[in-house]
Amino acid sequence: MDSPGIVIGFYMMAGLVLGSGTLVFLARNLLHALAFLVISFLSMAGLFLTLSADFIAMAQILIYAGSISVLMVFAVMLTPLASRDNGNTIYVIPGLLAAGGIATFVGFLALDTNWYGPATDFSTTIDLIGNLLLGKYVLAFEIASVLLLFALVGAIMLVQTSSTDHEEGEG
Amino acid sequence: MSGDIRPATPMSRQIAEHQSLLDRTLALPRPVLGILSLMLIGFIISQILVGYLVISGELDGKWYDIRDLGNAMVSLDGVIQNSEMDSRISSALAYLVPTLLGATGIVSVVGGWLLIGPWVERRLIAKFQIRQGPNRTGPFGLLQTLADALKLMQKEIIIPRGADRLLYFAPPIAVFIPAILGWAPIPWSPKMSYADLDVGVLFVIAISSLGVLAVFMAGWASNNHYSLLGAMRTIAMMISYEIPISVSLLAVVLLTGSTKLSEIVIWQSEHGVWLIMLIPFAALAFLFASTAEINRTPNDIGEAESEIVAGFYTEYSGMKAGLFMGVELGNAILVGALMSTFFLGGYTLFGLENWVPGYLILATKIGLVYFLFVWIRATLPRFRLDQLMGFAWKFLIPVSIALMFLTAIESSILVRWDVPNFLSMGVIALVNIGAAAGLTFAWVKLLFRDTDLSAPPPPILTREMGGLQAAKALRG
Amino acid sequence: MTEISELIFEIGLMHYLIVSGSVFALGTAIALGKRSAIAVLMGIELMLNGSILALLAFSRFPQNTSADAGLVDGHVFVVFVLSVAAAEAAVALALSVLVYRKRETVDLDRINLMRW
Numbered sequence: 001m002d003s004p005g006i007v008i009g010f011y012m013m014a015g016l017v018l019g020s021g022t023l024v025f026l027a028r029n030l031l032h033a034l035a036f037l038v039i040s041f042l043s044m045a046g047l048f049l050t051l052s053a054d055f056i057a058m059a060q061i062l063i064y065a066g067s068i069s070v071l072m073v074f075a076v077m078l079t080p081l082a083s084r085d086n087g088n089t090i091y092v093i094p095g096l097l098a099a100g101g102i103a104t105f106v107g108f109l110a111l112d113t114n115w116y117g118p119a120t121d122f123s124t125t126i127d128l129i130g131n132l133l134l135g136k137y138v139l140a141f142e143i144a145s146v147l148l149l150f151a152l153v154g155a156i157m158l159v160q161t162s163s164t165d166h167e168e169g170e171g
Numbered sequence: 172m173s174g175d176i177r178p179a180t181p182m183s184r185q186i187a188e189h190q191s192l193l194d195r196t197l198a199l200p201r202p203v204l205g206i207l208s209l210m211l212i213g214f215i216i217s218q219i220l221v222g223y224l225v226i227s228g229e230l231d232g233k234w235y236d237i238r239d240l241g242n243a244m245v246s247l248d249g250v251i252q253n254s255e256m257d258s259r260i261s262s263a264l265a266y267l268v269p270t271l272l273g274a275t276g277i278v279s280v281v282g283g284w285l286l287i288g289p290w291v292e293r294r295l296i297a298k299f300q301i302r303q304g305p306n307r308t309g310p311f312g313l314l315q316t317l318a319d320a321l322k323l324m325q326k327e328i329i330i331p332r333g334a335d336r337l338l339y340f341a342p343p344i345a346v347f348i349p350a351i352l353g354w355a356p357i358p359w360s361p362k363m364s365y366a367d368l369d370v371g372v373l374f375v376i377a378i379s380s381l382g383v384l385a386v387f388m389a390g391w392a393s394n395n396h397y398s399l400l401g402a403m404r405t406i407a408m409m410i411s412y413e414i415p416i417s418v419s420l421l422a423v424v425l426l427t428g429s430t431k432l433s434e435i436v437i438w439q440s441e442h443g444v445w446l447i448m449l450i451p452f453a454a455l456a457f458l459f460a461s462t463a464e465i466n467r468t469p470n471d472i473g474e475a476e477s478e479i480v481a482g483f484y485t486e487y488s489g490m491k492a493g494l495f496m497g498v499e500l501g502n503a504i505l506v507g508a509l510m511s512t513f514f515l516g517g518y519t520l521f522g523l524e525n526w527v528p529g530y531l532i533l534a535t536k537i538g539l540v541y542f543l544f545v546w547i548r549a550t551l552p553r554f555r556l557d558q559l560m561g562f563a564w565k566f567l568i569p570v571s572i573a574l575m576f577l578t579a580i581e582s583s584i585l586v587r588w589d590v591p592n593f594l595s596m597g598v599i600a601l602v603n604i605g606a607a608a609g610l611t612f613a614w615v616k617l618l619f620r621d622t623d624l625s626a627p628p629p630p631i632l633t634r635e636m637g638g639l640q641a642a643k644a645l646r647g
Numbered sequence: 648m649t650e651i652s653e654l655i656f657e658i659g660l661m662h663y664l665i666v667s668g669s670v671f672a673l674g675t676a677i678a679l680g681k682r683s684a685i686a687v688l689m690g691i692e693l694m695l696n697g698s699i700l701a702l703l704a705f706s707r708f709p710q711n712t713s714a715d716a717g718l719v720d721g722h723v724f725v726v727f728v729l730s731v732a733a734a735e736a737a738v739a740l741a742l743s744v745l746v747y748r749k750r751e752t753v754d755l756d757r758i759n760l761m762r763w
Contacts, residue, residue: 002658005266010658021674024673024690024693030686031335033689035337035338035341038384040693041692041696050658051704051706053707053722054368055370055373055722056722056729058370058374060699060729062380063730064696064729064732065380065381066377066380067380067410068732068733069384070383070384070410071737072688072736079743081751082752082754083683083754089755091679092676095677095679098679099672099679102671103669106664106668106671107668109668110665111665115661116708118708119713120713121717124369126369128719128722147731147734148734150734151733151735151738155737155738158738158741
């Protein structure tokens with residue numbers, strides 16, 4: 001994968017991901033961290049595009065940058081008296097050590113192995129994904145939809161207070 | 172009483188003395204009329220020439236075939252490839268030049284619209300309200316947009332005291348990005364689309380979900396309770412109406428069998444039918460939900476101009492607020508372009524695209540959809556937020572999903588059996604229209620089964636009823 | 648390391664894995680070290696993103712580069728990871744809002760006793 005577009009795109013997007021990820025850690029304010037997280041999600045989508053994963057890139061933008069970020073925004077809104085500073089606990093030092101260890105380990109693994117080259121003819125993925133989702137992995141697909149239903153109903157039931165039962169008629 | 176009734180007010184005098192367009196044209200001075208008729212004759216002759224070229228097929232694919240500007244791009248590509256440059260430079264140029272030209276084209280379309288769009292909208296709304304719009308600044312008020320822009324640019328930029336620096340300056344830019352990015356996959360002609368993605372439909376849905384964050388940042392960073400309230404209302408509305416948009420586009424993808432926008436247009440042209448005739452409920456749901464996504468009346472409860480000052484962009488002054496208002500306009504024609512591409516046949520018009528350039532047809536359709544938007548804005552009052560949310564969750568989403576199931580059944584039948592176009596499209600259209608109407612009525616009956624829908628008694632003047640005490644006694 | 652220009656100018660699986668590992672490590676640091684529950688959730692999402700990148704990279708660089716070109720099982724796995732991430736984010740945020748109602752805080756240093 002040595003075409004100049006992919007190379008430039010990869011370095012730009014990778015830099016953006018790592019930079020905004022670091023800024024999520026270092027931001028002083030929870031909402032600034034959220035903004036940087038959104039930037040990292042969007043750059044990850046860019047990285048997926050360099051990998052010819054067009055469907056997953058769009059799904060990443062839709063789900064992560066479009067929905068999960070809005071979820072976190074609502075969570076911040078619904079907790080008005082909580083502290084909005086992005087402070088660290090005392091476990092940040094072991095956390096950083098663990099992160100360093102993981103990064104070193106994966107980096108060494110990546111650098112030391114003799115990986116294969118890229119697949120030669122990677123075209124659009126959306127038909128193939130559709131065929132697999134409804135063919136080979138249909139059971140997992142159905143279970144995932146049931147899981148989403150459970151999560152939806154469960155989240156609604158969790159935060160429901162007893163005062164939301166006067167819904168009569170049309171609003 | 173003399174027979175000649177003299178109107179007293181200037182406005183009615185203007186109405187009384189109004190001449191028709193034909194009268195005014197024939198009253199022009201002779202030389203102007205001569206030039207106009209020469210232009211008309213020249214236009215007819217040129218069309219006959221073009222007709223000969225088109226019919227004989229000599230025009231297809233040449234670089235001067237302006238029916239499809241992509242032909243010029245293809246020949247430019249060939250010129251770059253065949254020149255004696257280093258192969259890496261030539262491949263980079265062959266990639267860069269169409270990209271930059273296309274980007275310039277898109278920005279000029281959106282920018283050009285932002286130059287005359289506000290004027291068009293204000294004059295149209297004024298016509299609906301039987302008054303004249305801006306007609307003072309420049310001939311016919313055409314410089315009104317420029318005057319507004321200058322006014323906004325020279326305003327003092329007031330930043331609220333507790334405003335969050337990072338999150339205050341980002342939204343005017345961040346809200347503009349989806350308005351420009353959404354133009355990328357739209358096909359203007361068979362070879363003219365900036366980025367004909369294989370996942371074009373998903374791209375459109377993903378882009379429309381990016382506007383939500385900009386709205387939230389604007390509302391939050393203003394350090395103003397009312398801005399935040401407006402932002403929350405707008406966000407709730409926008410994320411609720413993303414689902415009907417996705418379900419409608421899912422129905423489109425089911426019927427056409429592809430998520431590529433150019434293939435959707437080609438499907439509509441091959442089957443000789445517009446998707447709005449086949450899945451009208453999905454088209455109308457898409458239209459209404461898009462109106463909510465772009466915060467336009469009747470769904471602009473977040474930035475209702477008469478209620479919450481300006482909603483989430485209250486604290487923005489000068490060109491920042493101008494950008495928000497401009498983006499609303501830019502989004503309106505983007506939705507017009509998407510609606511035309513998905514449901515109105517895109518750049519095709521049952522074969523007319525062999526004569527008239529496809530991009531002109533698409534521009535006309537965008538104008539028609541935009542006219543519909545302005546018509547709705549001038550006519551309908553604003554919906555309340557709970558009415559909007561109830562409509563989305565209780566009506567649009569269930570009925571859209573049910574009709575999408577029906578469309579899935581129809582599309583699988585269509586794929587399997589080889590029926591002539593007329594029969595299959597007619598049957599699908601009839602079944603869909605009947606199912607949509609029937610399901611709508613049944614669902615509304617189900618939703619309203621417990622409420623009393625009889626109209627409240629008409630109001631009576633208290634004076635006629637005999638005073639306040641009598642009125643109270645009557646009403647009980 | 649004589650082919651350093653090849654390393655820089657030719658993107659291979661190694662580059663993607665380094666980025667994936669770094670993002671995962673960043674996510675771990677955020678998830679382990681932050682005080683607010685919502686920040687911890689941000690770290691978890693970053694970790695999931697890193698694993699998604701690794702999955703897609705491995706799908707793009709298969710064993711048999713010509714015959715396995717159309718295998719998108721990694722992409723399907725990623726679809727499930729995305730849906731599970733969304734579900735888990737929703738439930739986690741609902742739980743944090745619920746905890747906020749009881750304790751008036753989402754500070755993880757304060758929510759360390761089951762009783763009060």
